Amino acid sequence: MGTVREATFDVLRRHGLTTIFANPGSTEVSLLTGLPDDLRFVLALHEGSVVGVATGFALGREAPALAVLHTTAGLGNAVGAIATARVNRAPLVILVGQQDRRHLALEPFLAGRLAGLAGDYPVRVDQPVRPQDVPGAVARACHEAVTGRGPALVVVPMDDWDAEWAEDVVAAPTRVVRPAVVADADLAPLVTLLSGARAPAIVSGAGADWGSLVTLAERLGCPVFQESFGGRAGFPQDHPQYAGVLPADRARLRAVLGAYDVVLAVGAPVFRQYPYVPGPLVAPGTTVVVITDDPSEAHRSAADLAYLASPAALCTRLSALLPAPGPPDAASVVEGSAPAIGADGARPSAR
Incomplete structure (x- = not known):
């Protein structure tokens, strides 16, 4: 028995996403507190810089990069850089914080209407239905970012990370092969x-x-x-x-x-x-x-x-x-x- 957070870290390791670019806020504390030693945290002082640095990292190594953004204000500040990443075909996985799932219906402070905030620039925006769907959503975002050559967003409520993980199925393939044959x-x-x-x-x-x-x-x-x-x-x-x-x-x-x-x-x-x-x-x-x-x-x-x-x-x-x-x-x-x-x-x- 583990947590959604631990299962997601395993997904990140599997896909080489061990460097985390972020300018976090309170909705990301439960994800980032006490990171394992094999995960590297890189702080930027504005969300546009977070996505900009992650974009350069992705293009430089020709593989997806990981960014973590705060809820509404953080994602909103990053939209210009997300648009640029899409135009420049940079594969990004972007985790966006959200208020506690248990009282989202009441729209508490920091609850965000996040699905459409970045417009059509993400190649995918996912809001997992259950906490246990988060690791699969992150794995799928890795694949979508590579296939769509752009940013894939996963919105994660802050309490999801500590939820129990006892699942047998992750709704994403472990590996995707993209053969390119031209007759x-x-x-x-x-x-x-x-x-x-x-x-x-x-x-x-x-x-x-x-x-x-x-x-x-x-x-x-x-x-x-x-x-x-x-x-x-x-x-x-x-x-x-x-x-x-x-x-x-x-x-x-x-x-x-x-x-x-x-x-x-x-x-x-x-x-x-x-x-x-x-x-x-x-x-x-x-x-x-x-x-x-x-x-x-x-x-x-x-x-x-x-x-x-x-x-x-x-x-x-x-x-x-x-x-x-x-x-x-x-x-x-x-x-x-x-x-x-x-x-x-x-x-x-x-x-």
Whole structure:
């Protein structure tokens, strides 16, 4: 016989969530008092900083990170950082404190209406029905954060942690395997398109994988632009093929991409903009392809062809299928290359 708290700690250990980023309040005291020695506590002085540091930790190690927030005020202060984590595809598990379950119906002080407070930015918000459902909810949040590539919230009333745990079932798998296989037949249209391209270009975003994208860019010998307003670099900016940040209005976007007949957006939407300017995103004659594992990003992109798949797996296989490039002539180098551009879309006179 143990407690829900102890069972949840076992879940955290199993998923490598042994560093806890927090700015706790009274509704989290029962969770955090007397932590075991193998769990590391990191204090931040504002909830936005808590989620921001956890976001960097998750992106740096390419695995979920754990944050603990206070009830209404704490979660409310963190919403901006939660939105940023979602845009940057950071897998986070966020435990949010709640008042004692036994008198929630009376809406005591610090009772929070928490389910919708962060809007649509979490990939999942769970409010377990029983204290004994908390360990399973945390385990599921780990899986949801990885699959959805964003923050998964679990709201836990403060008395749940000390509840008895004598359950045989945790409502989540111990391990999730996510195979990413891209059939060559499905890639054939893209291979044909890129093989016949006169001047291809790549647009990278937060969902791109650096290693596979560098290989693909070098195989194509093409410039790589960063999506505008990308909070996370999708391509190494010291690489010689890095061409700068795309402009954020349609007129300048058409001008910059006008030299290219195929534009491949990898891990980025087609295309992130800010001021509204009428007209198409690209000039006539430019074919746009998007590769993303985010369904909403694929479904809203104004592309001629969309692949909903792992960018890393797809780019790796695509590089293997493309023919080796021949030596370019001087005209194609001039026509198919692009000097770096700044965030405002201006082109410098020299590199």
